[in-house]
Amino acid sequence: MSKSWLMVIIAAGFEVGWVIGLKHAAGWLEWGATAIAIVVSFTLMIAASRTLPVGTVYAVFVGLGTAGTVVADIVLFRGEAKLGQLAMIGLLLIGVIGLKLVSQEKPEETVEVNRA
Template identity: 45%
Template sequence: MNRNWILVLMAGLIEIMWAIGLKHASNWISWAGIALLIYISFVLLVKATKSLPVATVYAIFTGIGTAGTVVVEMVVFGEAFSWAKVFFILLLLSGVVGLKLVTNESSKKEGEV
């Protein structure tokens, strides 16, 4: 895994934190922290898209955030567990993994020489 995919992974993990923070924020300090996390996640995402395909990066970023947020809410915050949720998270993750597998890491972004 190269540096740019690590940036995407880090941005996705930070997205989980700020998405959960949206639900649990209760004062201006926590809202400021959420704003900072949003900023950091998008800075990492923009850096990754400098050399990776934007559509694939964004799909993987949102997939990590979506699946991770659901799992953390169920495990840590007591959100209701259901096998349907698990099935659809696995379906989402299989799509994300599929996109990663079919994306040529050495391909240049459109317009690059």
Template identity: 50%
Template sequence: MNKAWTFVLFGSLFEVGWVIGLKHSSDVMTWTATIAAIVLSFGFLIKATQMSLPVGTAYAVFAGLGTTGTVIAEMVFFDVPFQMAKVLLILVLLIGVVGLKLVTGNSQEQGGKS
């Protein structure tokens, strides 16, 4: 995995943190952590797109992984009921995310190089 995709992965992990934080924050410390996670999440995404990834593909993968992580974390840590339909739809989402990653080649260049 190249460095840009690693930034997308880290951004997605912080996205899970801030999305959960929006629901569960209740004091200054947890709100501060949520805001920090938002900044880090989008910072990693921006860095990934500045390096080499197309914005649309990077954002789709970022959002897909963040959504998947959030749903799983809610089930594991916050006792959200397990639903087979939800898990199957998450699997479809992950297949799409992996497909986008696979069809986005490393040969794309930024700028007007010729």
């Protein structure tokens, strides 16, 4: 797995954190952590889009974030796990994996230093 794909996955993890924070934050510390998660999430997503197709990065980011948020709601907050909902999350993850498999990574640009 490339560095760019790893950034997308980590960004999606931070997305789950800030989405949960938006719903459950009550104090300054929690709101501060939510704000940091937003910044880290979008910074990593933008960095990954420099070498991966931006549409694919965004789709994978949102797909993993959505799946992660649903799972976190079920596991951490005792949300209701409906069979249809879980089936659709599975379908979403199949699409995300498919996008990753068919996406081409652009080579990173290198800057040559003129040494005179």
